[in-house]
Amino acid sequence: MRRLIAAIAGTFAVLVAGWALAAPQSAEEMANIIKYRQGLMKANAEHARDIGMILKGEVPFDARHIREHAEAILAMSKLIIQCFPKGSDSAAGKTRAKDEIWTHWDKFMADAVALEKETEKLIEVTKTGNMSDITTQMVIVGKNSCGDCHDEFRKGE
Amino acid sequence: MRRGLKSPPGALGRLLLAATLAAAAPLAAALAAGEMPLGAVARGAYVFAAAGCKECHTAKGGKPLAGGRALKTPFGTYYTPNITPDPATGIGKWTAADLKRALRYGIAPDGTHFFPVFPYPSFTFMTDADVDDLYAYLMSVPPVVQRNHRHVIDFPFGFRFLMLGWNRLFLKTGPYVPDPARSAEWNRGAYLVIALGHCGECHSPRGFFGQLKLNAALSGNAAGPEGGSVPNITPDPETGIGKWSDKDITYLLETGQTPDGDDVGDGMQEVVDASTSKLTPADRAAIAVYLKSLPPIRHQVRKSETKG
Numbered sequence: 390m391r392r393l394i395a396a397i398a399g400t401f402a403v404l405v406a407g408w409a410l411a412a413p414q415s416a417e418e419m420a421n422i423i424k425y426r427q428g429l430m431k432a433n434a435e436h437a438r439d440i441g442m443i444l445k446g447e448v449p450f451d452a453r454h455i456r457e458h459a460e461a462i463l464a465m466s467k468l469i470i471q472c473f474p475k476g477s478d479s480a481a482g483k484t485r486a487k488d489e490i491w492t493h494w495d496k497f498m499a500d501a502v503a504l505e506k507e508t509e510k511l512i513e514v515t516k517t518g519n520m521s522d523i524t525t526q527m528v529i530v531g532k533n534s535c536g537d538c539h540d541e542f543r544k545g546e
Numbered sequence: 547m548r549r550g551l552k553s554p555p556g557a558l559g560r561l562l563l564a565a566t567l568a569a570a571a572p573l574a575a576a577l578a579a580g581e582m583p584l585g586a587v588a589r590g591a592y593v594f595a596a597a598g599c600k601e602c603h604t605a606k607g608g609k610p611l612a613g614g615r616a617l618k619t620p621f622g623t624y625y626t627p628n629i630t631p632d633p634a635t636g637i638g639k640w641t642a643a644d645l646k647r648a649l650r651y652g653i654a655p656d657g658t659h660f661f662p663v664f665p666y667p668s669f670t671f672m673t674d675a676d677v678d679d680l681y682a683y684l685m686s687v688p689p690v691v692q693r694n695h696r697h698v699i700d701f702p703f704g705f706r707f708l709m710l711g712w713n714r715l716f717l718k719t720g721p722y723v724p725d726p727a728r729s730a731e732w733n734r735g736a737y738l739v740i741a742l743g744h745c746g747e748c749h750s751p752r753g754f755f756g757q758l759k760l761n762a763a764l765s766g767n768a769a770g771p772e773g774g775s776v777p778n779i780t781p782d783p784e785t786g787i788g789k790w791s792d793k794d795i796t797y798l799l800e801t802g803q804t805p806d807g808d809d810v811g812d813g814m815q816e817v818v819d820a821s822t823s824k825l826t827p828a829d830r831a832a833i834a835v836y837l838k839s840l841p842p843i844r845h846q847v848r849k850s851e852t853k854g
Binding site for chain 2: 433434435436437438439441444445446447524527528531532535536539540545546
């Protein structure tokens with residue numbers, strides 16, 4: 390019985406989620422989503438910048454600080470996919486998002502998942518406190534996760 | 547304060563240098579045969595990385611250094627040649643003197659002119675010793691049989707003899723002469739930026755004939771390669787990198803991350819991967835010293851959309 394309820398609840402949740410994604414959204418909502426996700430991306434850049442300041446030795450903080458920044462990036466990375474509903478493109482507002490996001494949605498999703506995975510690895514490696522290994526993994530996050538996705542799906546300035 | 551900085555780039559730099567050298571390891575057979583001294587190949591591997599040869603001479607998904615990468619320019623599309631030591635399709639028959647002539651004067655062993663899409667106007671400043679080491683390294687990589695793709699050049703730029711005039715007008719030949727009034731570090735940085743790194747090939751604006759505008763060197767190029775704009779890297783505080791610290795520069799060259807936490811983006815990322823991340827921390831620091839010493843040039847590179 391409990392399993393049945395869970396199954397029904399699960400199905401219901403999926404349907405609601407599907408409806409929410411498919412629901413037509415107003416132009417204003419689209420413009421707001423663009424603004425919202427730009428804040429999210431900006432936040433990630435700020436965390437990456439702070440990690441860089443630590444690795445450069447510009448601030449006297451250690452791997453524990455880097456871990457907290459990485460946790461923040463991980464949390465934000467899980468929100469990325471939802472921030473790019475169909476229609477939140479350059480027709481809806483000022484955005485550098487390329488239309489390829491929606492024509493190559495699977496690749497875009499895979500890139501977002503890659504960011505999560507690589508950031509999780511960064512969190513792991515901060516536990517060792519080895520700054521050289523942390524730098525190596527930070528390069529991978531910046532290049533393979535941020536960089537590759539930006540090259541593919543973000544217009545130049 | 548230095549504690550945090552010193553250990554990671556040092557260790558990472560050593561690791562990357564080791565990786566660069568390891569890439570040359572399968573060539574031990576040629577060395578064992580006594581064909582060339584190991585020192586030259588190892589040093590040449592470093593010159594090769596600093597000069598970023600691999601980026602252009604390897605097609606996307608292609609065999610390393612077998613060429614075939616298309617370079618679109620305002621004069622047409624050029625295809626990079628095979629620089630592996632295959633005697634028929636690569637440079638296997640070249641002598642060290644041939645390589646020197648190609649890099650210093652832009653002239654092929656058969657006497658024809660290269661087009662300056664091959665950055666010999668920068669490589670001309672390489673020292674003889676670096677060219678010799680590079681030759682030793684190039685002759686030690688695995689040969690690949692791959693024919694060169696014909697260039698597709700707009701009329702009338704395809705006539706190679708035209709380069710004779712172009713070179714007369716625009717080519718200033720090297721090698722680099724150190725400035726005795728400057729420190730050894732500054733001179734090393736200048737050499738890395740001007741000669742090996744050939745930074746100006748993308749970061750300097752070009753004139754009507756595609757020549758580098760040397761009076762505006764490194765001040766950015768709105769019409770950069772592959773349709774992108776390339777930023778001003780002179781120390782102008784508003785339009786260049788005047789607000790960056792030395793560490794901001796070395797960290798970018800090592801990691802590909804900008805001082806504002808962004809990634810450098812497509813073209814420069816390739817440079818970081820193939821070249822600047824493989825340099826020693828001392829060489830990256832020398833580049834920073836040199837760049838910061840340049841006269842600041844106010845030049846706002848027009849924001850343009852990269853091709854999508």
